[in-house]
Amino acid sequence: MRSVWNGSIRIGAAAIPVRAYGATEEQTSGLHQVHVTDGGRIRHRKVCEVDGTTVNAEEVARGYVLPGGETVVLTDEDLAQLPLPTSRAIDVQAFAPLTQIDPSYLARSYHLEPEPAGVKSYVLFTEALAQSGRVAIVKVALRGRESLGLLRIRDQVIVLETMLWPDEIRTPDFPFLHSDVAISPSELREAALLIDALTEQFDPSRYTDRYREALQALVQAKIDGNEAVQPAAVAQDEGAADLVTALRATLVDRRGSADPVASAHAAEDRAAGESATAKKAAGRTRSRT
Numbered sequence: 001m002r003s004v005w006n007g008s009i010r011i012g013a014a015a016i017p018v019r020a021y022g023a024t025e026e027q028t029s030g031l032h033q034v035h036v037t038d039g040g041r042i043r044h045r046k047v048c049e050v051d052g053t054t055v056n057a058e059e060v061a062r063g064y065v066l067p068g069g070e071t072v073v074l075t076d077e078d079l080a081q082l083p084l085p086t087s088r089a090i091d092v093q094a095f096a097p098l099t100q101i102d103p104s105y106l107a108r109s110y111h112l113e114p115e116p117a118g119v120k121s122y123v124l125f126t127e128a129l130a131q132s133g134r135v136a137i138v139k140v141a142l143r144g145r146e147s148l149g150l151l152r153i154r155d156q157v158i159v160l161e162t163m164l165w166p167d168e169i170r171t172p173d174f175p176f177l178h179s180d181v182a183i184s185p186s187e188l189r190e191a192a193l194l195i196d197a198l199t200e201q202f203d204p205s206r207y208t209d210r211y212r213e214a215l216q217a218l219v220q221a222k223i224d225g226n227e228a229v230q231p232a233a234v235a236q237d238e239g240a241a242d243l244v245t246a247l248r249a250t251l252v253d254r255r256g257s258a259d260p261v262a263s264a265h266a267a268e269d270r271a272a273g274e275s276a277t278a279k280k281a282a283g284r285t286r287s288r289t
Contacts, residue, residue, distance in 0.1 A: 004110070005142055007088040008118075009125070009151070009158070015089070016125060017118040020142075023109035023159060029215055039229040079144065087141045090151070090160065095134040098152065105163040107147070112158040122158070129153055 003019040033042040046055045062079065064072040090112075114122035129136065129151065136151040140160065148163040222228065 003113075006115075007090065009092065009112070009138075010089040011092045011125070011136075014121070015118075016121045017115035018090070018112040018122070018158070019115065020110040020112055020160060023111045027209065027212065029212060030219075031215075034231075039231045041231070090138045090140045090149070092136045092138050092151070094137045095129075095132065096137055097133065098135045098150075101135070101150065101163075102169075104169055105148075107162045107164055110160040110162070112151075112160055126153055126156060126158055129158075 001021055003021055005020040006018070008015040008017045034040060035042060046060065047053070048055050061076070062074040064074065066072065112122075130153045138149045138151055138160070140147055140149050140162070142162060148165055150161050150163060152159050152161065
């Protein structure tokens with residue numbers, strides 16, 4: 001498994017060199033969009049809405065659209081100049097009880113592995129953080145932007161949880177929040193007893209994705225019933241076709257003439273016709289003699 005980030009946990013003047021790995025793996029359905037008539041995959045292209053051309057990755061930049069419709073174009077070089085003080089560090093800001101952090105703030109999880117030179121410092125920090133019963137509040141730059149985060153301990157490994165910023169958390173505002181709802185003590189007591197009756201230790205192994213299991217069974221049934229289709233091979237690579245079209249247009253623009261490829265084909269057809277005419281004439285001459 002490849003690391004997605006490497007740097008150090010910075011606590012004041014101390015630094016623990018680490019590598020970050022994705023801690024979760026979302027199990028997708030495995031389904032793709034296909035053409036219902038022949039099973040061919042449906043591909044999505046990046047198309048410029050101004051000139052309608054397909055845009056390659058190296059031609060894509062970021063843009064900030066102004067209220068009037070104008071766009072400020074920002075290239076990778078522009079973005080690289082922005083200050084990211086935490087680009088190579090997980091900078092510890094403070095420590096706090098985990099119970100004070102609403103789960104809505106949590107975004108993605110990463111396992112942190114120590115570099116060989118930092119194993120002792122890593123283990124020391126892990127033990128101290130576990131005994132404190134707190135988490136470390138940090139700042140870290142991942143995927144080109146700075147994020148808030150926290151460090152917690154799971155199975156003796158430091159887990160980095162990236163977090164949303166406060167202005168990214170929506171405040172709920174529903175009509176029922178502003179109305180008075182009458183609840184009797186007996187109703188509240190009955191609801192509490194129901195919760196107590198259903199309370200148990202959380203065991204994640206007890207829960208399975210029944211939809212994904214049913215989907216896999218459905219796919220297997222279609223395979224067993226010989227219902228799989230083999231999409232026909234694409235006659236010409238789409239990228240190559242786009243390249244040929246672009247080259248033709250470039251030659252037309254530069255020469256100021258008709259399509260050079262079409263002209264070449266026409267010339268070949270004329271040559272073939274002239275050759276056939278010459279052969280027929282030669283045959284008539286031989287027959288007269």
